[in-house]
Amino acid sequence: MKQDVVILTRSSKYRNFCVAGVDINTGEWVRLVSDNSVIHGALNKDDITYENGVSCKELDVVTVPINGTASEGHQSENKLINTKKRWEKLGTATIQDIIRIHPVENKRHRYLYGSMREYVGKDEIENIDYSLTFIEVFDLEICQKTNEFTGRPKTKASFIYNNVKYENIAVTDSRYYTMQNGKVSDRAYLVISLPDAPVNDRYYKFVAKIFAVNN
Template sequence: MRLKGMTQLNVKIVLLTKSRKYNNYCIAGVDFHTGKWIRLVSSQADIHCAVPGVDLTYENGLQAEIFDIIEVELAKAVPQHFQPENYEYDSRYYWKKTGVSSLEKVKILVNQNADSFIFHNSDKRLLGSFVSGLSASKNYSLKFIFVTRATLVVEKYEKLKYKLSFIYNGVSYTDFSITDDAFIKPYQSEGSFVLNNIGLVISLGEIFNVDQCHYKLVASVIR
């Protein structure tokens, strides 16, 4: 049975990502009061602590969406060296929607690492050994940016692949994979598409065993 109430462990978050992770969801946002990043994770190790759809469903049956301001009951902080922002939520409690934010408000609210790059370099990935050696002050895995122009490339392999390239802070970034299913849904054929004036949430993923790297993923495209 899921509970309706909240206790002193609840937090109010502006939801900024609702992306694909092991056939469930990667959910993250910023604290409504401090702008600090919080990634919500479940206790389900079999799906790599992704968030099942049932858990991000409100009591009225609707699902949480980008820009929703939500109250969530936290169980504990569960930081990992590559994702220090992780908090396990208490799945016994419903999430509660208390309002809706906007891109302009988020641009003002978000409080993040001052790194001039996206995760320390201009590449699309970081070596696992580099990430594990970072000090606490330099270790982060979520970043919000605003770009005036980006290029989406859709290519067909076994299935459609979606890559985003853009310039941020005068640095060119190419071929970032997109895990935002709601954004890519309209793009069901190969091609190149120009996007103007968009917000992006970039997330650092789990280590990829083939090359022992963490890849930078576009977790949310916000228009």
């Protein structure tokens, strides 16, 4: 089985990649996962490399060999890839193409995963049946913070979504890991995701991809 997908995220996950996008025919979310439980289904570099040796990137339109669904709990979008076959690049999309295929979900979801907090509680996750959302935000800012437990720097975002200010949202879009504190854009499109497993009984929301709008 194959699926034609426009890639929206190629974010960091267990030193590998979390890759997700939308089906160009149905507009439905697809998270592409492996059967490697050690890295929680992340894809390695070889998994996302085309026959010509080039790795996929965001906004690539690709045909992906699929072995079947791998939905688990709130991560209902998961599809298990066939790691023995290469992906085929069909072309490149624009952000306007994405919006036509899969409109922003601001009206569909009043709050991010049901609240204004930076996480979903373990007792709340059973009420959520999705883990990816594509939204429009305003006043997007980035800051670098030190993790109080590990001492390592962490990239965080703040923004306004549906007229509500969100703060301290983790960022896994690696392009922003070294950005100095400050404003990214007055307006942006974000892919927000939830992890498969909790940390201290919390499923932390994170920004998997930032598409900043030039003003």
